[in-house]
Amino acid sequence: MDDRKPNIIDDLIAMLGEKAVLRKADDTKSYLSDWHNRFHGAAHAVVLPVSTAQVSEIMAYAKKHNIVVVPQGGNTGFMGGATPDKSGNTILLSLRRMNKVRDCDAKNMSMTVEAGCILQNLQDVAENEGLYFPLNLAAKGSCTIGGNLGTNAGGLNVVRYGTARALTLGLEVVLMGGEILDMLSGLRKDNTGYDLKDLFIGSEGTLGIITAATMRLFPIPVSVSTAFAEVRDVDAAVELLQKVQAASGGMVEAFELIPADIMHVLFESFPDIQLPLAKIGDMNVLMEIGSTNPADNEPDGNGSAPIQNIMESVLANAFEEGLVIDATIANSDAQRDALWEVRESAPESHKRAGKVVRSDVALTQSALAPFYADMVAGIKAIDSNIRICGYGHIGDGNLHFNLVQAAGGDPEFDAKTPKLLELIYSKVTKYGGSISAEHGIGQAKRDQLVEVKSPAIINTMKAIKAALDPKNLMNPGKVI
Ligand SMILES: Cc1cc2nc3c(=O)[nH]c(=O)nc-3n(C[C@H](O)[C@H](O)[C@H](O)COP(=O)(O)OP(=O)(O)OC[C@H]3O[C@@H](n4cnc5c(N)ncnc54)[C@H](O)[C@@H]3O)c2cc1C
Numbered sequence: 001m002d003d004r005k006p007n008i009i010d011d012l013i014a015m016l017g018e019k020a021v022l023r024k025a026d027d028t029k030s031y032l033s034d035w036h037n038r039f040h041g042a043a044h045a046v047v048l049p050v051s052t053a054q055v056s057e058i059m060a061y062a063k064k065h066n067i068v069v070v071p072q073g074g075n076t077g078f079m080g081g082a083t084p085d086k087s088g089n090t091i092l093l094s095l096r097r098m099n100k101v102r103d104c105d106a107k108n109m110s111m112t113v114e115a116g117c118i119l120q121n122l123q124d125v126a127e128n129e130g131l132y133f134p135l136n137l138a139a140k141g142s143c144t145i146g147g148n149l150g151t152n153a154g155g156l157n158v159v160r161y162g163t164a165r166a167l168t169l170g171l172e173v174v175l176m177g178g179e180i181l182d183m184l185s186g187l188r189k190d191n192t193g194y195d196l197k198d199l200f201i202g203s204e205g206t207l208g209i210i211t212a213a214t215m216r217l218f219p220i221p222v223s224v225s226t227a228f229a230e231v232r233d234v235d236a237a238v239e240l241l242q243k244v245q246a247a248s249g250g251m252v253e254a255f256e257l258i259p260a261d262i263m264h265v266l267f268e269s270f271p272d273i274q275l276p277l278a279k280i281g282d283m284n285v286l287m288e289i290g291s292t293n294p295a296d297n298e299p300d301g302n303g304s305a306p307i308q309n310i311m312e313s314v315l316a317n318a319f320e321e322g323l324v325i326d327a328t329i330a331n332s333d334a335q336r337d338a339l340w341e342v343r344e345s346a347p348e349s350h351k352r353a354g355k356v357v358r359s360d361v362a363l364t365q366s367a368l369a370p371f372y373a374d375m376v377a378g379i380k381a382i383d384s385n386i387r388i389c390g391y392g393h394i395g396d397g398n399l400h401f402n403l404v405q406a407a408g409g410d411p412e413f414d415a416k417t418p419k420l421l422e423l424i425y426s427k428v429t430k431y432g433g434s435i436s437a438e439h440g441i442g443q444a445k446r447d448q449l450v451e452v453k454s455p456a457i458i459n460t461m462k463a464i465k466a467a468l469d470p471k472n473l474m475n476p477g478k479v480i
Contacts, residue, residue, distance in 0.1 A: 041084035060178030073147030079442025115146025152202030154438030159395030170214035221290025230281030255395030362437035
């Protein structure tokens, strides 16, 4: 056995080359804190391997010398999962340079890509092949497919296509110690034993490093209709979703809830964003349906395309029934982009609004409206000036229930935070929901996880972790 203390930096440079090992504070700074600037850590170095073989070498070295490894993609995660602790005994392994598309099999409607590929680039690659990769989030210009799989990302189109997990056919993973699990495959059916890939998806880098994945592709929804509607309340939004699903034959691509406070907070930071309707309604939805048939986009005798007719008739009926108060349908790509800008700028506006209590909850469709009403009553009892930004992917039961401090700031907000968090978690439990719909656990919700999961479930998770990473070197302090 070699007992000499390793010279970690020299060894990493020997493995990866000088340029792939960042040490200077200026170079490593952006990797060592998270998107919200809430979590800060330290590392021996940030390393940027270019191949699975290099990742394997780093992992073998880390295990041998008891060094922690924290994987990172685009560093857009919300839970501090990609930020190391402050000890400094960490190699921060950024996958950003592993960004090759290994194969795009148009016939099989799948592509095999490296973990560091930026989500937006994968959408573009699919489109160039005449296909569609439906994973879509506002961070698509900087998040990576490895991070998307690490967190089992959701985003805007889950209502139709499912989460990142549902889009995955195969995976390549490097374990702590360097062993490579080649589970890359374009098969849609494969019942040969335990489905190990599902264990790594959503494990937030605590079980192994995802180095590549085979992802499903779809036909492009070439005919699209997008509408913004003021609805009576959350219950009406849920009813409207069912109506539009039924009328379109399940073509709902996205269905997002947008309460008034989302727009009030938004316009503080982005005053030039176009108001979708004449006035800001209390509760609104942004919805999109999509068909893969180009004929659905061809104007009929009245000058209106079939896809628009579906949207118009759903909205007209919902208006008659009192579910919808006002609505607009985009008539051009520019109008569609303007409607989406309202939704997609919300996370950035919350970042700029200063103090925010954030949550990412999932509920059944039947529990959404009572949960929402209960939350509003509870928040108002704590402080009626808090901006209630319970918004997001209501089509799949996911709300980002963010509570933003009063306009102009609130020096007492920190003191109210524990009460607000307690309110959120107690209501999620009451309505049988989840405390993390799509953002994961990271270090931010680790303590809450043990509160909401049974000891049997936590112990099973710990047993899996111990089996794959007995020295607890894979992104420790995250998830469990
Ligand atoms: C503006 C904005 C909007 C967002 N909207 C959404 C949304 O709608 N839906 C949603 O789900 N999320 C959303 N997010 C959160 C974030 O973008 C996602 O969690 C995304 O999947 C993270 O990808 P990343 O490459 O940035 O991962 P990182 O932040 O780098 O890492 C996230 C986690 O995955 C692990 N990880 C990263 N790469 C790997 C790998 N190769 N192997 C194993 N583990 C790995 C990390 O250790 C960490 O635990 C949003 C973020 C922003 C900034």
